Amino acid sequence: MATLTEGTSLTPPPVERNSIPLALPTLPPLEPIDHEGNRLQAVPPVPQPPSQTESVSNEVVVEDLSPPTTGTPGGEGTLTDGVVASPSTQQQQQQKSGKPQVIVRIRPSPNVGNNLFDVDVETKTIQIRVDRETKSQDPKHRLHPSFIYFPADNVLENSSQEDTFNVVASEIVEKAMTGVPGMIVAVGPEVSGKTFSLFGLSGRYRNRGIIARSLEKMFEIKDRKKEETEFKFGMGIIEVRRERIRDLLTLGPYEINDVGDRGPKGMYIEEVDCLEHGLGLLLRALIGQKLIHQEPFERFHTIVYMDIVAVSPSSPDLVQFYSRITFAEIASAPDQKSDLFPSSSGTPMSTDNCAPPPPPKIETKFKTKQGVFPSRRCCNPGYTSGPLAESIAVRRDTFALEQIFLKANEMQKVKKYFAKLEELGLAMIASEKRRYTTGHNVRQNKLAHCLKDILDGITEIRILLHVRPDKAYLRSSLEAMRFAERARLVPANLNGGTSKRGLLQGRNEDQILQEVITNIAPELMNAATVESLSSEKMRMIQEQAVTYFENNIDSMKVCSKEKVKLMFENFRVLWNFLWELELNVSLRKAQEDMKLALAAQASSAAWSAADDDDDRQRNASNMNLANKKSTMRRIKKEKERERSKKKKEKKQRESMEFKAAEEGKRPSGQMNGEGAPQAEGGEARKASGSGGSGKGEEKRKSLNGTQEENQDGAQVNFSTTNVNAPFPGESPPPTEPPGGGVVGGEQEQKRESVVTPVTVIERHSSTVKGLGGNIPDAVVGVEAAVVVTAPAKSGIVEQEGGTSAVVVVEEGAENESKAGGEEERAANAAKLEQQISTNFEEMKKIARRQAFHLLRAGVKRPQWMSLF
Numbered sequence: 001m002a003t004l005t006e007g008t009s010l011t012p013p014p015v016e017r018n019s020i021p022l023a024l025p026t027l028p029p030l031e032p033i034d035h036e037g038n039r040l041q042a043v044p045p046v047p048q049p050p051s052q053t054e055s056v057s058n059e060v061v062v063e064d065l066s067p068p069t070t071g072t073p074g075g076e077g078t079l080t081d082g083v084v085a086s087p088s089t090q091q092q093q094q095q096k097s098g099k100p101q102v103i104v105r106i107r108p109s110p111n112v113g114n115n116l117f118d119v120d121v122e123t124k125t126i127q128i129r130v131d132r133e134t135k136s137q138d139p140k141h142r143l144h145p146s147f148i149y150f151p152a153d154n155v156l157e158n159s160s161q162e163d164t165f166n167v168v169a170s171e172i173v174e175k176a177m178t179g180v181p182g183m184i185v186a187v188g189p190e191v192s193g194k195t196f197s198l199f200g201l202s203g204r205y206r207n208r209g210i211i212a213r214s215l216e217k218m219f220e221i222k223d224r225k226k227e228e229t230e231f232k233f234g235m236g237i238i239e240v241r242r243e244r245i246r247d248l249l250t251l252g253p254y255e256i257n258d259v260g261d262r263g264p265k266g267m268y269i270e271e272v273d274c275l276e277h278g279l280g281l282l283l284r285a286l287i288g289q290k291l292i293h294q295e296p297f298e299r300f301h302t303i304v305y306m307d308i309v310a311v312s313p314s315s316p317d318l319v320q321f322y323s324r325i326t327f328a329e330i331a332s333a334p335d336q337k338s339d340l341f342p343s344s345s346g347t348p349m350s351t352d353n354c355a356p357p358p359p360p361k362i363e364t365k366f367k368t369k370q371g372v373f374p375s376r377r378c379c380n381p382g383y384t385s386g387p388l389a390e391s392i393a394v395r396r397d398t399f400a401l402e403q404i405f406l407k408a409n410e411m412q413k414v415k416k417y418f419a420k421l422e423e424l425g426l427a428m429i430a431s432e433k434r435r436y437t438t439g440h441n442v443r444q445n446k447l448a449h450c451l452k453d454i455l456d457g458i459t460e461i462r463i464l465l466h467v468r469p470d471k472a473y474l475r476s477s478l479e480a481m482r483f484a485e486r487a488r489l490v491p492a493n494l495n496g497g498t499s500k501r502g503l504l505q506g507r508n509e510d511q512i513l514q515e516v517i518t519n520i521a522p523e524l525m526n527a528a529t530v531e532s533l534s535s536e537k538m539r540m541i542q543e544q545a546v547t548y549f550e551n552n553i554d555s556m557k558v559c560s561k562e563k564v565k566l567m568f569e570n571f572r573v574l575w576n577f578l579w580e581l582e583l584n585v586s587l588r589k590a591q592e593d594m595k596l597a598l599a600a601q602a603s604s605a606a607w608s609a610a611d612d613d614d615d616r617q618r619n620a621s622n623m624n625l626a627n628k629k630s631t632m633r634r635i636k637k638e639k640e641r642e643r644s645k646k647k648k649e650k651k652q653r654e655s656m657e658f659k660a661a662e663e664g665k666r667p668s669g670q671m672n673g674e675g676a677p678q679a680e681g682g683e684a685r686k687a688s689g690s691g692g693s694g695k696g697e698e699k700r701k702s703l704n705g706t707q708e709e710n711q712d713g714a715q716v717n718f719s720t721t722n723v724n725a726p727f728p729g730e731s732p733p734p735t736e737p738p739g740g741g742v743v744g745g746e747q748e749q750k751r752e753s754v755v756t757p758v759t760v761i762e763r764h765s766s767t768v769k770g771l772g773g774n775i776p777d778a779v780v781g782v783e784a785a786v787v788v789t790a791p792a793k794s795g796i797v798e799q800e801g802g803t804s805a806v807v808v809v810e811e812g813a814e815n816e817s818k819a820g821g822e823e824e825r826a827a828n829a830a831k832l833e834q835q836i837s838t839n840f841e842e843m844k845k846i847a848r849r850q851a852f853h854l855l856r857a858g859v860k861r862p863q864w865m866s867l868f
């Protein structure tokens with residue numbers, strides 16, 4: 001048969017849902033046996049209390065056991081060593097701490113109250129008399145009576161099935177329907193009523209058991225809460241026998257080999273539509289089990305898983321919580337006095353199915369100083385089948401469970417110890433020692449593995465301890481009590497409230513995630529633009545989501561590993577979504593930046609190309625200018641040459657005319673005598689000739705006039721010799737005449753006439769050609785000018801007119817005026833204006849002097865200098 005997995009839509013075994021009877025059909029009745037192995041007949045009914053509406057079956061075995069030797073309650077003891085702690089306070093504490101509760105159900109028996117089994121209902125304590133052997137030689141005192149007290153959370157004596165359900169399971173079911181998982185474990189000796197309590201009595205609906213009543217209540221709650229929650233129920237029934245698991249709904253062989261977080265892997269869970277359907281499934285499982293196990297010595301544990309899934313009625317996909325109620329019937333080992341076991345002679349009573357034990361195989365593998373010991377294998381009694389093998393298997397299972405309970409208790413202590421260590425700042429020691437802590441070895445035993453929810457710290461656990469108050473079952477009853485006592489040691493909230501199964505308490509993670517998304521998502525959606533989804537904004541949203549999640553995760557009582565995984569998976573998805581958004585935004589920004597950078601690069605390339613063009617044009621214009629200049633220079637030289645030639649010719653002509661006139665009017669001796677002091681002779685001539693008249697004086701006058709007009713060439717010569725010549729508007733420097741006397745009169749006039757060509761014009765806010773701009777018209781033809789312009793350079797400009805201009809500009813005027821905004825530019829302009837107006841006269845002088853010096857040095861190319 002194919003392995004079934006949980007939740008598979010396997011075609012269910014043929015169950016006629018509509019034809020399921022309300023009352024369970026009759027099962028083959030169990031034959032009770034007494035302590036001597038005699039099969040007992042049906043006994044008269046035990047009268048039920050009048051308050052009970054439903055009485056239990058009357059098929060109760062009455063064992064007529066002779067009362068043991070009487071004795072007063074003696075020393076207190078535990079279940080194992082005979083010493084029992086005070087019952088009441090311990091019991092109350094356990095109820096408060098949420099540990100597993102132990103409810104004792106006593107099978108009706110006349111032995112109750114006969115000093116063998118006594119029940120104190122007030123203190124909810126069972127008192128069991130145990131006779132201990134003493135060393136006394138007197139046979140009367142050989143057995144010493146002692147009493148064991150077992151404190152229970154509740155004691156059910158002569159209780160009906162309904163009462164039992166109300167005490168044991170009603171609260172569990174109610175809690176399970178709110179998301180708290182529950183577990184009811186029925187333990188007890190043989191024929192003590194475990195099956196009776198859980199499954200009920202076959203054929204009598206009024207004696208239906210806890211499971212049937214739980215189903216009833218579940219459907220009742222489902223109907224009541226159908227407005228708020230939609231419940232879905234599932235049922236899976238398995239049997240664990242000798243480390244093998246069988247699915248009782250499919251009734252296949254033992255084919256389940258592993259147990260997962262949600263129970264045995266491959267267990268078939270059928271959805272229960274209605275109560276009848278659930279009862280039918282139960283019936284099917286029990287009948288099948290009965291049919292499979294024909295031998296009376298076969299022992300098996302039966303586990304019923306009842307899964308509850310709560311979904312929202314509005315959105316069926318939104319699971320509110322998962323929950324589960326586990327009903328487990330733990331088989332007990334057959335009593336050694338049972339007729340199932342071999343007699344004292346050692347031969348099994350039933351030879352059909354019980355193979356005789358093979359002779360023990362001694363292996364001398366382990367030799368020690370103390371001697372030779374057999375290997376572990378020889379401990380195997382050799383019973384591979386039969387009652388003893390069944391008994392061993394059952395004891396092994398219960399022992400494994402007990403060990404797990406004890407380890408859980410030990411674990412709690414170790415945890416407290418490490419917590420204390422960490423509190424004291426010894427976390428390193430704690431973390432080192434944590435390796436050596438005791439683990440729950442649930443995997444070592446199939447039954448323990450199937451019931452591992454008992455350790456999750458969330459599941460509400462009820463141990464329904466059945467007591468058979470017969471002397472023959474004293475030992476097995478005590479064993480069951482020991483089991484219950486150890487189960488009660490399992491600490492509440494052992495694993496911090498986390499279960500490996502999908503069960504939740506309180507708000508579930510779907511709700512939390514929903515809230516996170518609804519709180520964060522609008523902000524994200526609204527901020528779907530590049531500007532608003534800046535990295536800071538994204539960071540803020542993420543922090544907000546994390547904070548919200550962290551704040552709310554504490555309010556959740558998550559007890560499902562898978563759900564926690566799912567929760568973080570969902571959160572990771574949300575987180576990735578946020579990061580993806582941020583990444584997209586940053587990518588978009590990067591792309592935009594790249595575009596801008598490319599545009600800037602392109603524009604700068606265009607600008608540089610334009611600059612190159614400008615340079616080329618400038619070079620071309622400079623070439624043209626150079627050509628022009630050389631042409632002009634050549635023309636000028638030709639003109640000068642022609643002028644000097646004309647002058648020479650004129651001079652020669654005049655000298656010839658003067659000679660001819662002198663030769664015609666003066667004697668040649670006078671001429672030679674007057675010629676030595678030329679200047680004085682000239683002045684004398686001037687003085688003597690002042691009163692003279694005629695052509696000679698006019699010619700002289702015209703000659704003087706010609707000399708004044710021809711000062712162009714002389715000007716350069718003069719200026720080179722008179723560097724410190726005064727400028728107009730400037731006090732003349734204290735110069736001494738060559739003769740040592742004060743220069744005055746004619747000399748001053750000459751100096752003035754030389755300086756006059758250096759003209760200072762008024763301010764011009766313009767650029768100057770040669771300095772990167774156009775020459776203002778006013779500058780043309782003058783030798784010096786104050787030009788307010790940019791760039792802040794000064795120098796000489798060559799012009800077509802052949803004159804040179806010294807340009808004085810404000811340094812940094814352009815940069816200052818262009819820098820900053822409107823106000824700053826205005827302030828700079830005002831500052832410049834003020835600076836110019838205060839220094840204008842000074843600037844004019846400097847410009848004139850510079851022009852003079854430059855012209856004297858014959859500089860024709862612009863020389864950049866800073867004047868301020």
Ligand SMILES: Nc1ncnc2c1ncn2[C@@H]1O[C@H](COP(=O)(O)OP(=O)(O)OP(=O)(O)O)[C@@H](O)[C@H]1O
Binds near residue numbers: 060106191195332
């Ligand atoms: N509280 C009770 N009231 C009346 N009858 C009971 C009660 N408990 C058990 N019985 C009777 O005892 C018989 C044996 O009970 P049951 O089969 O449930 O015991 P068991 O513990 O399941 O035995 P086993 O360990 O063999 O499975 C049943 O026929 C049942 O009617």
